[in-house]
Amino acid sequence: MAKKEQKRKEIKRKLLHKYRLVILNESTFEEKISFKLSRLNVFVTGSLLIIGLIGFTTLLIAFTPLREYIPGYSSTKLKRQATELTYKTDSLVRVLNYTNRYLDNIRLVLKGDIENNQINRDSLFEQFKLDPSKIDLTPIREDSMLRAEVALEDKYNLFESNKGGGNLVLFSPVSGTITQGFDAEKKHFGVDVVAPKDTPVKAVADGTIIFAEWTTETGYVVVMEHTEGLLSVYKHNGSLNKGQGDIVRTGEVIASIGNTGELTTGPHLHFELWNDGSPVDPSDYIDFK
Incomplete structure (x- = not known):
């Protein structure tokens, strides 16, 4: 114990032992500045200076643009x-x-190519087929009300109520004689309506012109986009009255009957209707007479 106490006193004595730091004039040896120091003072002061320098550097990097010059720091x-x-x-x-x-x-x-645009929905959802014998198909009251509401809406739906043909539902683009009807097997996805040259061609419904340009095979072509995924196409026009991006009302003149393009045999309008990417027979919805 005495040795430990003596050793502790020796360490304390060395830490607290005073030293003098003197700065002299080299020529005259005149004392200019002197400091009284101890090892403990030097250690504490040095530690505080190091901590302060680290803190100052951290603040400088964190809150000034200098940090952008440090590699890897954005x-x-x-x-x-x-x-x-x-x-x-x-x-x-x-x-x-x-x-x-x-x-x-x-x-x-x-x-007029839809082979790559067809989807076999039956095979797509084959894995989700359910066995009706294992499901309770008794309609609930809410289901019956919904069915009645949907049936009332479908009564006035443009395509649902006229898929079998019949009444006039769209404005006729031109009046004339149909020389070639709709034939999907021969890839004739529209009807050819003969009319005198320069007869006005009108929009079948409200919509926006999304294409109005010259093509080699079909001459001047107009494609209109309507609501509910409906497109109307007018080919072999003699001239165009509307341009791409124009908003057109039902019955508004968009072109005139012509005989343009390589695939034409005289003044007529080739008219097509596309519903959700599939062609439909225009004669089922429009009376061209």
Whole structure:
């Protein structure tokens, strides 16, 4: 115990032992500055200086632009800009993909090719088929009310009530004689209506012009987009009265009867109707007489 006590006193003596730091004039040896120091004072002062320097450096890096000069450290502004650009890029990619699919569908309509646009829905949902014998199909009151409401709406639905043909439901684009009818097997997805040259061609319903240009095979072509996935196509026109992007009302003149394009044999209108990407017989909905 005596040795430990003596050793402790020796350490204390060394820590608290006073030293003098003197700065002299080298020529005259005149004393300029002197400091009284101890090992403990030097250790404490040095530690405080190191801690203060570390704290000052941390604050300098954290709250000043100097941090941007440190390798591997990016600014908050750059990170925010990178994030915003990433979001914008993703949005542009989605819009571009949607636009490309939309243009592909329009291209199929113009070419009259729907083989690649058909989907076998039965095979697509084959794995989800249910056995009716194992399901209680007794309709509940809410289901009966919904069925009645849907039936009332379908009564006035454009295509549901006229799929079997019959009444006039769309405005006739032109009056004339049908020389060739709808024939999906021969890929004639519309009707050819003969009319005098320069006869006005009118819009069958309200919509927007999404294509109005010259094509080699079908001459001047107009494609209109209507509601509920309906497209109307007017081919072999002599001239165009509307351009792409124009909003057109029912019965408004959009073109005139002509004889343009390689696949024409005289002044007439080739008219098509497409519903949700599939061609339908225009004669079932329009009286061309």
